[in-house]
Amino acid sequence: xxxxxxxxxxxxxxxxxxxxxxxxxxxxxxxxxxxxxxxxxxxxxxxxxxxxxxxxxxxxxxxxxxxxxxxxxxxxxxxxxxxxxxxxxxxxxxxxxxxxxxxxxxxxxxxxxxxxxxxxxxxxxxxxxxxxxxxxxxxx
Numbered sequence: 001x002x003x004x005x006x007x008x009x010x011x012x013x014x015x016x017x018x019x020x021x022x023x024x025x026x027x028x029x030x031x032x033x034x035x036x037x038x039x040x041x042x043x044x045x046x047x048x049x050x051x052x053x054x055x056x057x058x059x060x061x062x063x064x065x066x067x068x069x070x071x072x073x074x075x076x077x078x079x080x081x082x083x084x085x086x087x088x089x090x091x092x093x094x095x096x097x098x099x100x101x102x103x104x105x106x107x108x109x110x111x112x113x114x115x116x117x118x119x120x121x122x123x124x125x126x127x128x129x130x131x132x133x134x135x136x137x138x139x140x
Contacts, residue, residue: 056123063119071118072111085111 041047072084087107094101 059122059126060119063122064115067111067115067118071114075114083107 076082076084084107085105087105087110089104089106090101091104092100092102094103
């Protein structure tokens with residue numbers, strides 16, 4: 001590890017010599033740029049957004065499994081034991097080779113909408129019941 005640090009210091013010193021400035025000026029500038037990045041991350045709430053995105057992704061995947069494994073079979077049973085995702089509307093039947101048809105898979109769209117509504121409800125419920133909306137600081 002010390003060899004890497006020594007090599008890095010030598011590169012900074014060489015760059016400073018070529019630019020005719022002190023090596024400390026280069027290190028101070030890079031530290032100030034890094035400090036600006038840290039300030040940006042803190043002020044914009046990037047970490048909180050990343051955590052929220054990760055939790056939202058996991059919640060969405062869980063809700064999709066619940067919809068696919070529980071809600072879709074119930075809806076399929078209620079409409080006559082048909083798999084909801086396989087429901088479609090055939091406008092133009094395909095030929096013998098399976099080409100040239102116009103088929104709308106409205107069952108998959110309906111399943112996707114059920115998943116969307118269920119995910120929105122779960123996220124709303126978690127935020128409302130846990131009172132997370134009250135914890136958010138007020139914008140001035």
